[in-house]
Amino acid sequence: MEEEWESCMRLVRAQEPDGDWEKLYTKGDFDKDPDSMRVWRRPGSNGLYEYQVLGTAPFSAAVITGVVNDLEYHKEWDSHCKALHIIEKQSGSESIYWEVSYPWPLSSRDYVYRRTSIKRADEDGLQCFLSKSEACDHPSMPETKKSIRVVTFSSTYLFRPRSEDSCEFVYQFHEDPRGAIPKTVVNWFVSRALPGFMDNLYDACSKRKVTT
Numbered sequence: 359m360e361e362e363w364e365s366c367m368r369l370v371r372a373q374e375p376d377g378d379w380e381k382l383y384t385k386g387d388f389d390k391d392p393d394s395m396r397v398w399r400r401p402g403s404n405g406l407y408e409y410q411v412l413g414t415a416p417f418s419a420a421v422i423t424g425v426v427n428d429l430e431y432h433k434e435w436d437s438h439c440k441a442l443h444i445i446e447k448q449s450g451s452e453s454i455y456w457e458v459s460y461p462w463p464l465s466s467r468d469y470v471y472r473r474t475s476i477k478r479a480d481e482d483g484l485q486c487f488l489s490k491s492e493a494c495d496h497p498s499m500p501e502t503k504k505s506i507r508v509v510t511f512s513s514t515y516l517f518r519p520r521s522e523d524s525c526e527f528v529y530q531f532h533e534d535p536r537g538a539i540p541k542t543v544v545n546w547f548v549s550r551a552l553p554g555f556m557d558n559l560y561d562a563c564s565k566r567k568v569t570t
Contacts, residue, residue: 359476362490366516366528367480375410382548385413392416392524395556397548402532406510411529411552417563419517419525423487425563426515427475429454435562436555440466445496450474454491455499460535461543467535468505470496480518487517493533510534 369375373388379398386394395413402408415422425431429442441457457468475489493511501507513531520526 359474359488359490362514362530363478363488363516365530366488366514369410369412369528369530370516370518370526373412379410383553385553388412388414388526393560395553397552399548404510404534406532406534408532409530411527413527413556414520415517415525415527415556415560415563416523417525417560418523419485419487419519421563421566422525422527422559423489423517425559425566427489431562431566435558435565437558438551438555441468445470445499448472453494453496455496457505461546464539464543465537466505467508468501469508469511470494470499471511484519486519488514489516490514506536508533508535 375398379400381398383397388394392414393416398410399407433439433442438459440459443455445453445455451472451474453472455470457466459466471491472494473491478486480486491513493509511533516528518526
């Protein structure tokens with residue numbers, strides 16, 4: 359995961375992605391605000407958009423990583439999550455099934471992916487959390503007619519401590535949702551769904567801190 363580590367750390371240090379990226383969304387000031395987010399995209403080599411997200415969160419890296427990695431808890435706070443569970447655990451990784459509802463009248467999408475996570479110190483000695491997910495096949499979870507299977511999918515996220523109760527994060531991803539996705543849905547994802555997801559994640563982090 360060296361390539362993913364270097365890519366995420368580059369974005370944290372530069373605060374802007376290398377190359378010709380289109381900025382889609384800005385919230386707050388990365389240097390000053392405990393809750394900020396920037397979103398960029400560019401067309402990939404296969405015609406699909408690649409996205410990069412950089413931000414700050416008002417929770418420790420350990421708390422927010424614990425919430426993101428807790429699949430059972432995820433189903434409680436993410437209203438778009440229809441199903442989410444571990445299929446199989448391997449050495450250093452796990453295969454996961456995930457079904458997501460799309461805005462009406464679009465069909466839901468589902469994913470089978472392998473997730474690998476590590477904890478690693480950066481050049482300042484800060485303990486960061488890095489996770490990579492990539493689409494895979496699994497014989498126990500074949501494609502069905504109830505959802506459209508996303509077979510091209512890759513994502514990486516990094517959480518880096520900023521203080522005892524705040525962190526910086528990077529989220530990089532691309533996928534092919536298959537089918538004709540209206541531009542209005544793409545715009546909805548960037549302007550509403552992604553910020554809304556982060557708000558729900560932060561609410562889940564707040565509740566987790568109270569109960570732990």
